Amino acid sequence: MTDAQTSAQARPTPHVKDNAIIRFENITKRFGKMVAVDNVTLNIQEGEFFALLGPSGCGKTTLLRMLAGFETPTEGRVLIDGKDVAALPPNKRPVNMVFQSYAVFPHMKVADNVGYGLKMDGVDGGEIKRRVEEALELVKLDGLGARMPDQLSGGQRQRVALARALVKRPRVLLLDEPLSALDAKLRDQMRSELTSLQEKVGITFIMVTHDQDEALAIATRCAVMHRGVLTQVATPADLYEFPNSRFVADFVGSVNMFEGVLEKDEQNEAQVRCKELSAPVYLDHGVTGARGSTVWVALRPEKIEMHKRAEGSTPMKMEDAPAGANVVPGIIRDIVYLGSETNFEVELEGGRRVKTFRSNLTRYDQEDFTWDEPVWLAWHACSPAVLLS
């Protein structure tokens, strides 16, 4: 691999400190014969907005519930602030949770919901009142303290759950699928609100989600889990641009995956021959794989350019292709117009279909790609990710 580009740019995170506030050490959790979490070791830094990302049943929620104290690891240790919390019940841990269902107490006023935790801690009445008001203001619910939960919208109920957890000033705030119950518009709004809220309060947030868009948009760092195993821990941009496995490449974002054989692997270039592509894939960097071994080329749809191809030029020669290292011919088979962009499905010579899309930069497309049109697909030598597993 060249020392060139191995990491994408991440959002600046000045509030992240250099101490691990959470440490999972060789955590394994078994339910009967089922292994929910398989030997996970993970550090989460203070001040991070960390996302545990994975499909349902991958063990991410189990991991979160271990922090809250609702599950105990079968093996391994959980440390919060350097202290083993195995002996601490949920009500003694310096973490608070926002539940997926929000779990707002339906028989208590909003203010009583938010003040519940403080009351349990024996904080005196005046102090509770002041801090509840402060917390409601923080989540933009000022003045709604006297309402009952059933008089609130779903989004407002979630804010109550947030305020109720934050008012206790926990060391870590746990969020279980915080946006999954909201409608799309509200979800987008809450994403940015959660980010700014986290930066404002400076508390470490750990979020569980199955929605990769959500994780990419909100988190400073993500851990992808698959069948109880930690697959990759990286910043959102690294996760997307530098996935370490087929699972991550496929789970995070949309991808075209081609199986191939590594034919050349040198300091500054590599070449993979894929059965489904009529031309070998050139890379402008080395790959850490054995020559002749099976690898997978992952190509994001937006990294593929589409160019017009003259009608008569089939059967084509590679020399006819437009400039650029990687070019293959194909025919547009499907077009889906999505407003801001248009998705295309292009059939390659061997019959394999490739996804790509174009942003609709003008109100009507001068190039006017249409069904069954012959095109070139081209991509830069640095665009594909080569995966060894």
Add this chain to the structure above:
Amino acid sequence: MEQTWKQAKAAFAAIAVPPIAWLVLFFLVPMGVIWAYSFGENTGPITIDFTGTFANYARAVEPLYLQIFLKSLIVAGITTVLCLIIGFPVALAIAFASPRAKAWLLLLIMLPFWTNLLIRTFALIAVLREQGYVNFALEWLWNNASGFMTLIGLQPLGEYEPLTLLYNNTAVIIGLVYVHLPFMVLPLYSALDRMDRSLMEASLDLGAGHLRTILLVVVPLAAPGIASGILITFIPALGAYLTPDLLGGTDSQMIANVIERQFKRANDWPFGAALSFLLMYLTFIAIAAQAFIQRKSERRG
């Protein structure tokens, strides 16, 4: 939905008329007859005149009978409270048991329903009487303790005096609690089982211990279930007949026993009818109270 049954009137009638006719014929009509009796007078051994008199009701509220009403209310109340105290932890345990254990535990709760009440009550007599299993067990313990005292050189305890557990008010309450416990456990269980577990977890997460979680979150949210459990335990306990008849002593008769005596031995149907209706009005009050609580908690969501 509202439109559909109006449009298919014939089908609706075919389904609705038979049960309505059944209820009118076998429930409302006999009730009406008894209600009419309560305003009648005995004129002969089997003849009753409907004179519209209130004398039966006047007699029913005489101190003698009011006392028995009051006593029935107290006995039913104690029974209900005991059922609640015993039933709540049981219901909580079943609601939190694993799915497999849950099925078995519910079966155990239901099992007594499938046995005749009379048989169960007689079985209870066998357990509680002076030559019964409770006393056998206590006697065994007593004799062993006595033997142990001798062994360590102390005076033996003397002869075991069997406890009198039958034919008194305690026996009636033990019997009523035993019979009515399932009525309490099942609605409590269904309320607790439906409850969103994350509410309890949220309470724990926010720093409340288990006891405070139960008192501040579980009990208030299970209130409708508790109210219906109380109601369907209290009403049959209030009208209990067999249990006080078989397990009670001379001073532990409840209102149903008095009513039975009026209809049978005293052959005073009008008075029995008046007592019956007073009992029913008490029941109505209990139902109204429960409905009131229910509506209040529903309004809360």
